Amino acid sequence: MNASTRSHSHVIGMWLMVGVTFIFASHDALSKTLILALPVIFVAWARYLIHTLLVTSVILREKRKDAFHTTRPWLHLLRAVFLLGDSLTFLFGLTHVPLAESTALVFLAPAFVTILSPLLFGIRADRLQWLSVVIGFVGVLVVINPGGDGFSLWMLFPLACAFCFAVYQMLTQLAGELDSPSVCSFYVGVFSTALLSLAVPFFWAAPSPSQWLMLLVLGSLGLSAHFLIAKSYRYASSSVLAPLGYLQIVFATGYGVVFFDSYPGLSSAFGMALICVSGLLVYAKRTSAVVTN
Template identity: 30%
Template sequence: MSQSNNIPLGIILMIATTFVFAVQDGLSRHLASEYNVLMVVMIRYWFFAAFVIAIARRKAGGIRAAAQTSQPLLQTVRGLLLAAEICVMVISFTILGLVESHAVFTCYPLLVAALSGPVLGESVGWRRWAAIGVGFIGVLIILQPGMKVFDPAAIIPLLAAAMFAIYGLLTRFVARKDSSATSFFWTGVTGSVAMTAAGIWFWQPMTGPDWIVMGCLCITGVTGHWLLIRCYEVAEASAVQPFAYLQLVFAGIIGVSVFGEDIETNVAIGAGLIVAAGLFTFWRERLQRRTG
């Protein structure tokens, strides 16, 4: 079945997705500052797993069809990697805040572009390598190594970006044999099992208001994933992906208005370079697909 390509609708859905995910990050920041990160992510994953199982049951063949794969090890590694990345990023929110964490994390598409050659055998020309270099100059501007006493905590969102980039590359790799429904199913289920095994030991009683916040976190997680699925169903990924950078804007607004964070000049300049470089790599990729 051919995919529709309603780009205006896809853009609207991507903007909605980035807003919902930014709200999710704000909720995660609040809960993780009060409770153990592993417990917070564990409960979030319970709802995520229930969501992917519900979707699988509605598809032809049900759960058995969704779970069927010839590469279970890679699918498991993907799920574990994403769960670990979420934990690292939530820790970053509590230490550095939403603004600086997202400013650094935004470099992950550049990491994907840089690693797609050696990992997937894709061609990366000099123009995209130049864009990757500009993006990492942006990262250095944000981190400011050597300008003052370097805070090792600034490496945390960079680690999360690297983990998410590898997760993205593995997702591309397994897509050569498995459907997106299968990958989505394995992501939710393996992550839920892993987080339960890790997080159940750190259970803490939560207050009534925080259970409401947790419920909102779970709802935003499910809603965000549903919007993202719909977005990629109605439009080409290359057309809507640049709008994913709006999550940085929304997260910045929440960080400043809700948590009283500041946007330092170096963070704004560095994030601008990263976004510009990322948009260029998306444009080059789309151009190559058209001429290829």
């Protein structure tokens, strides 16, 4: 792959990741609405059950003999464990922490990815990528204001979510080297649903028709996001894509204003600006490379 083709591939991967951030923000806003009325475990179980049913129907349509084949089922089980850690810690934290702040804390994950990528993949981020991570991290600190009155121990939950999500991202990149996005989505859904099914009888609920509809939309959003994550890693590495994830905080803030009457203060707005810059720095570099070539 020559330099021009590689740069163009990176741009495609980054646009896919932008789509992922918007879908995840939509998913999280809907999740917050649901967990105000239903148990967290039940919402997570329904979300992954719907995810699994949808991705299974997609794979069956392909009518390929090896549609469900994977050489590394253990890797998908490990992905499911960390994905559940990501989902449950975020949802439980969301019961006490506002959407924007929760999302901001989760975005310590790209820093973990960038730091761990050289150890796991031998991929070294360049100076601009490290700079973008530093700027984004400063922006996160400004948004959450750890010394302020709004900080609580509940914020440890989205912090744990950040670590789980970082590991999940790297495991997804490994899985995507041999398995298609649909296969990756199928197995993570099956394993996640199976694990949650062990606990959901103790947290059973009877959703209304409108809540079932929202759960269906939630599962569809989750499937779309994870499909695009797997797809994006076929075009670019985690160290390239990680900074763009910060855009989710901007989308989450918008949802907080519109649906939860949560308006960020001036300092939070400044932090959001820093986070946007962190992602756009890498995008601008890749875009200019494509134009030049």
